[in-house]
Amino acid sequence: MAAPSRSDHVAVLLGNVLHVWGGLQYMDGEEVVLPSDEIWLYDLESGVWLIYFGGYGWKTVREISNYKSFTVDETSWVTNGRVFFRYWGWNNEVHVFEPDTATWTEPQTQGQPPKPRASHASATLGSKGYICGGLETQTIDIHCLDLVTWTWTQIEPLAPPLPMGRSLHTLTPTSHNTLFLFGGLSISGQVLCDGWEFDTVKREWREKPHRHKDKPRVWHSAVQGKDNDVVVYGGSRDYVLVMDTIAVLRSPSQSHCGDVLVFQSQPYSLTR
Template sequence: MDSTAELRMWSPRERSDHTAFVEGDLLYVWGGYHSVAGEEVFLPSDEICLYDMSSGIWETRAMTGDVPPSLSQTCGCCLNGVMYIFGGCNDNGHTNQLYWVNLLDGMFAWRKVTESKGTPPSPRDRHSCWVYRDRIIYFGGYGCKQLREVNDSQSFITDETSWATIGTALFRFWGWNNEVHVYDPITATWNEPQTNGVPPTPRAAHCSATLGSRGYVCGGVEATAMDMHFLDLESWTWTKVIPTSTVPVGRSWHTLTAVSDSALFLFGGLSATGKPLSDAWMFDVQTKEWTELEHPHRDQPRLWHSACLGNDSDVIVFGGSRDYTLLMDTISFLQSPSQSHCSDVLVFQTQPYPLIRLCEDCIGRNSRILQEQLLWLPPKFQEIIQKRTSCFRAAAKSQERSIPLL
């Protein structure tokens, strides 16, 4: 068997709470965790998976350098081909460390930011970020603060079920925040801009997306409904969006993806009643209307998944949990063992395809009956069709593996 065939048959391990980005035709997937004998196990942080969206072929690359520890609920983003990982937690507690790795030089060598100016955010997880004008803007999350940081704070809601002491004197509290922190990679500088307007309530496990000069955020834990807000990243002014249509049910651990200059795509998550969701919605930022979309993945709910913008405005969803269970009381969420993490790729078409894409897909789906005619095509177009054929076959095999046995 040749190496191409081996790559075609390989697929990454199922996972949730991972980081994913699209650069060119490649989807990069890093980190996360999966279940082994009912226990949640972190996936190695010294490897990264690459998915060719044109061919459906996966491969994995080793990573070196200042490899981050295994983390849960970290926040990742990609800026100019560089992946940044900030925050998260593990058995040692919450962290506010920042790591970066160049995805384009082929080396995949991690670097830890050890010298930066300004004050970094406090340790946290389940936060989000926007990328704008070569800066990373972090919002919200759940984490710990010292007593002096909590007093008289309007940007932090204390989780009264979770607090501790260090030694006999220093108290540390956990809770949700709605803070905004900016990191400039060029100058390695942190700052906390003064915002105007009415900010969203403190929250975590929400979703966010950058659209033009606005950073949008909606939903999350401690948010009572599917509210939508945006921060003007030029004036630092918050605005609450008042929808003009039916609104999706409140949720957390969902995704929000900018798919055009005026549209945001929302998928999945966990409802306020603890139900995994599989609905998809489009939000028009100009008309402020939510529109529920029909799609072929209604029987595949997801939470803690990733969603990235692919070619031709496709949204590429990878991994996540489909029947994760949370035990809830009136105050907090208590996590119970996960049953089913995923490793499949779901593709959502959000815009009409161009004619060339329709032709490529049609030939790729029917390549077996068009074998003789394929030889008439120019060599470069033959390569494109070969990738599309491989992609459809890989998708069919993945669907076969995902069908439960009766």
């Protein structure tokens, strides 16, 4: 059985198994879609967790009253045809998916979690996960979750410069202690093409020169490649999105991209 077409989802490759979760689901070529909470698996294997943070979705009134980690989007609440309401908004929850048992759990975290958000970027270095951006702020924030103790800490950079605040960007490991940030959407609505490296030990941001300054991106994907290159695929050069109280309408005029961008993070060997 094939998974329905979708975009803006999360995809993770664990061994030989592809896990696809969430996103905007398109049925029968329709342009009007709703966010999906489905997860699709291929050739399931055990031994690795998938960890998800935050996002945009809905809760009932009862669920919101019992939660302090959900910010209601007051412009986007709707009824679901019954006596209670579904409120849309942002959360800062952590959920873990165990492929071996196909079950979800919500670990009890410690420390001060990031503010509820969506369209943020995330990456993992060893036993620590990092959350970056996704809020309408002048400068970007970065938070660390220890995946052994499940403790949150906010990382305060020691000195400027700092990247501007953004969403719909990517964050990719380039070494055991560095992360590469690329693109995204600024709080003024500008599609960005700058690249930044964050040193998690020195707690410093450094803007990285690159040869793709003429290729701004949002909604793209990025992975760590050979010799710690960052490989970016797809996305859009423009941001055109209309949201109403029931469905998400994606404009067909968006400038989707099919090219691959490679960012070099270190000198290559003579062999390469």
